[in-house]
Every structure is written in C-alpha cells, then in structure tokens.
Amino acid sequence: MALPTILLTNTLSARKEPLKTLKEGVVNVYMCGPTVYGFTHIGNARAALTGDLVVRTLEYAGYKVRFARNVTDIDDKIIKKAQDESRDARSVAKEFEAAYDSELAQLAVRRPDFIPHATEHVEGMHAIIRGLMTKDFAYAADTPFGKDVYFRVEKFKPYGKLSKRNPDDMQAGARIEVGEAKQSPLDFALWKAAKPGEPSWNFMDVGEGRPGWHIECSAMIHAIFPEGLDIHMGGLDLIFPHHDNEIAQSEAAFDRELAPQWVHNGLLTIQREKMSKSLGNIFRTNDFLEQFGAETLKLIYLQHHYRSPIDFSDEAILRAEALVERLYRAKTKALEHAHVHYGHIEMPAAFKNLDKLDECLFDDFNAAKAIGHVLGALRICHKEDKPELWSAWGHACMKIFSRVFGLLEADPTQAIQAIRARRLSRMKVTPELAERVDLELASREELRKNKQFEEADKVRQRLEAEGFQIMDGPDGACWTVPEKP
Ligand SMILES: [Zn+2]
Incomplete structure (x- = not known):
C-alpha cells in the first residue's frame, strides 16, 4: 500500500514540500542533541519533543524511521564545569546525560535508534579533517599550546545556503578575536590545541587537542548514515x-549534499514580567516536570506549531494543566462508552473534523490543528452528553494521543490524582478546600449552561473574594491562588 505523502517545511528550500527519501519507505533522521554540562531548560525539551513528534508521525504513517540524536560530551562548557568543581569532564558529562535521559523518559519521548557520543567518534573526525586539509579546505595554525585546525570558509562557495546569509556581508562585520590563530574571521575551528589540564586526544601530524563542536555532527552522521541523510x-x-x-565541512569533504531536508523547531520566550514568583523557577525542565507534570509541558508544545515561537506565561501553564485533567476525564467517559455503537447516528458538524486528524499531522506535523479538532468535538460531547458521541470521540482520538503524542496513557484516576496532588502542594491549600472550589466551579458551569449568568457571576465573585483567581476559557475554568505581592 502506498504510504501517505508527508509535507514538511524545509528550511533549505524555504518551502513546504513533500518528504523525499533516499530509500522508499525509510527515513534517516539526525537531530543535534544536548551538550551535557548542566540541567536542561524547558526550551531544550521543546527540541526533543519536536523530534519526537516528527519521528512518531512518520512511524504512524507507516514509514520506517532510523533516528539518531547525538550527545556532545566534550566541549568548553563541560571542561569549565569540571575545572570549577575539580572533577573529571567525563563524570560531568555522564551526570547530565543521565539527567537528560530521565527527563525525556518522563516526557515519553521515543528513544533514538542511535545515540552517538562525540568522544566515540574522534577517529572519524580526524579522517574528515585530514581530507579537508588535503583539499586545502582546512589549515593548521600555531597557537601557544600547539596547533588549531580551521575550516577555510572562503573556499566553500555555497557557504550560508541554509541560513541564507551572504559570506561577503558577514565578512564585513566580523573580526578575529585576540588569541585566535585563524586567517579569516569567518573561519571556524575543527580542532583545538589542548591547553594544560584539558582532556585531549592525539591527532597525528597536528598534535594533542580536542574537536570543535561542528565537526562532531559531520563525523557522526557519516558514521551512522553512510548512505546519506533524509532529514x-x-x-x-x-x-x-x-x-x-x-x-x-561535510559537503567539502564528501562532495555531496549533507541533507536535502532541514526541519527546525521554534524557540521559547518567557514572559518573565508576567510570571508570578511562585512560577519563577520552573524554567529548568526537571523543576517544571515536578511542579506541573510532563503532560502539561507536552500539551503546551503540541498546541503550538513546531516552528512558531512560544511565549510561556503562568496562565498558559495553568490552562494546559487544567486541560490535561479535562482530557483524562474525557478519556474516562470515552472508555465507559467504548462499546456503544455510533455508526447509526448523524454526527454533529464539529465531529466531521475528527476525520481530518491524520491529514493535519501529515501536513507539516500540525499537531496544534489536530488538537483543536479534538477539543472542538469534546465541547460537543460535554454539551450533548450522549454515549454515542463519547464513544465516537474516544475511537477517533485515543489512537493519535497514544501513538503520536504519547499523551493520556496513564490510568485516568491515577493521573487526575497526581495532577491534584501537585496542585495542592504548589498552592498550599488543603484537599478539602480544593474540592470545594472545584465543586463551586462545576456548579457555576451548570448555572452558565442554564443561562443563569447572574447566579454564576455570584459564585465567581464569592471565590474571588476568598482570594482565588478564576481563569475562564473555551474549555472551562481553572483556578489558582495568586502569589501575594
Ligand atoms: Zn549538529
């Protein structure tokens, strides 16, 4: 059976275009992974989750994916941390790689098929650098500590084709920093001479040193995908x-394209001024996961297109947390009615969109649009509360949530308990009080449904007078206890 066409936004061509692969049905994917010298930021988690969305969508569509994500385990920042703490660079790298792995496991990120480490590929880097030196694309330069090797950017004519930068323009603004041995300001280091006390490898004819950052990826890609890369x-x-x-480096060394398709994820900004103090320390991934749970973070990311920037605010986080709970409740309802036959009833218009979930995902991995359809249909389920609708909703959505998003896979009762426990410990309110606020909000929801808006407003005012902050949205209200100024 023919596999579905997947559209992706290719940074190289600057267009959305159909995925092409070297081998039919197989996709070779490489993603630049973390430099392991400290705890990760929620922005690092976005990169990993974007990789996960792409890989899982391709697998869901029926492609075989061979996925590699590297670990940069030798780098200036790792060495500095090791020196500051009088420890071995290797132990620093090991510690933070383990922390990263544990975060991604909590986020249910599919493990790559290949996890190459820079330090395991030094020989391969030597081979590429040697080849570049032979072709005069690279040159050695003396430093007080030994020899550096630099890439001669001027000689590689298409330089900047991905970022669409013109080397001549870049040249104008660039200069060689004091202590750098390069011949031109745009040249970049392939190999750095070892300073005293730094970890180093012997590079024949050049001397003791360590690789530059960029060369690692070229060597690892070549080792894992000798046939070539797709994405x-x-x-x-x-x-x-x-x-x-x-x-x-790669194209000068091997005379062929490094990758025909480049997929990049957008970055994160944090509305610091709008974030309350209590949420002010959740930029570290592990803190965020502890306080709000992995599914909250995942849902925030999945509700944005992977290329768009995301602005984090405390309200966005609380809304996503409330939405995870709402989805687990919906899952419970869907499971209760899973056996109900729904083929015979006329589906409401919003349900027609549930047929388009695959289409959304295959159109540039648009999880946000798919989730929009899921929530649109869920509002109808709540409004009409018919067993057939709950059953149809569950059958249409649960497959994608589990196979592509890696969400809602826990037991609903336990998941909801965990969300509540985290909320209570964060807000420092008793379970009894939290339950009362939930009940009051549920009764307010009923009043609004029955158009008793005045009564509903009174409930809100009462809760606000007690110091709770109520946030309304298309998927119901959520609440918090604001930080005292
Ligand atoms: Zn890279």
Missing part, C-alpha cells in the same frame, strides 16, 4: 553557524 533537525538557533558549518 536533519534542530532548533532554529542552530541554523547559523552550527548547521551552515556542518554543511560546509
């Missing part, structure tokens, strides 16, 4: 210089 991924912040440099 290269990473954050928008990596396009320049990292990805332009990867392209320059």
